Amino acid sequence: MTQGVVQTAVSLIYPARCLTCGDTVDSDFGLCGKCWRDTAFVGGAICDLCGTPLPGHKAEEALHCDECRTVERPWQQGRAALLYKDNARKMVLALKHGDRQEIAQPAARWMAQTIRDLPLDNALVAPVPLHWLRLLKRRYNQSALLAQALAKLIGASQCPDLLIRTRKTTPLEGMTRDERFTMLQGAIRVHPKRRRRIVGRQVLLVDDVMTSGATLSASATACIDGGATAVFVVALARVAKDT
Structure with a gap:
């Protein structure tokens, strides 16, 4: 058969x-x-750093949202496939807390579409990390599932444990932007045994949701400090104001 x-x-x-x-x-x-x-798919004019939809039409030059004009981003460019609301929010929560791991495959396809204009050159795909205690409780890292599926789709190599959390942080929900950045400062670093994989190389960081960008910022900074030449980021969903 x-x-x-x-x-x-x-x-x-x-x-x-x-x-x-x-x-x-x-x-x-x-x-x-x-x-x-x-489902709110992101398209048209977007912020080149975080993927937030912007008013108007898609432009030739890179556009930046108000938040990215005031917050320094340690990555080169960023994208998001969905806006974190309605069906997108349901799917993210189902993937993250509902053990709906099958969502990672179609989600990765949507993410692959949104990063097709990024100048990725032999980039190593890696997820933002969970602390081992949280990983033990949840049993899987939803960002790692997305990174694995995305790497396969775009034909890139991936490293699920490139980054590690050096300490357990409290959940970021309800915190202000500044509180989130302070909480994650120095909390993420490159795994000592994986450093050789990023020296002189681009990294594509993958996360399920970008809110303030604090987790991605800490992860990107760790990659740059570890020897990466450039960092790009992609999230399945972006928390943003309606435009």
Whole structure:
């Protein structure tokens, strides 16, 4: 029996379902038409550093949002596939806390689309890290699942444990931007046994959600300090004001 026949038989028994509402869809790990329309994909004019949608049309020159004009970003460019609201928020929370690990594959496809204009040159793909105690409780790092799937899609090498958290930090929800940056200062560094992999090389950092950018900033700074030539970032979803 060929692989195609097996896949057809499986699809008849277990038809593909929409990631958010559960309705039958035409392809694996997709969204139905209604949920697709109700999902805020990022497009058009965006901030070149964090991926936030901006008013107006896509421009030739790099645009920056108000936040990125006031906060120094240690990375070169950044992108996000979705706005963190409605269906996107549901999918992120399901991936992060609901053990819906199958969401990582389609999410990585959306992320691959949003980074296709970045000048990546043999970049090493790596996730932002979880502290080992949190990883033990959750059993998996959702950003690592995204990074693994994304690296495979774009044909890049990846390192799931490139970065480590040197201390356990409290959850960032509810903190101000300055509190988030202070909390994460010095909390992330390159794994001593993985440093050789980034010296003189670009790094593409992957996270599930970008809010203030504090976690990505700490991770990017660690990569630069560890010898990376440049850092790019991509998040599945960006927390941003509606435009």
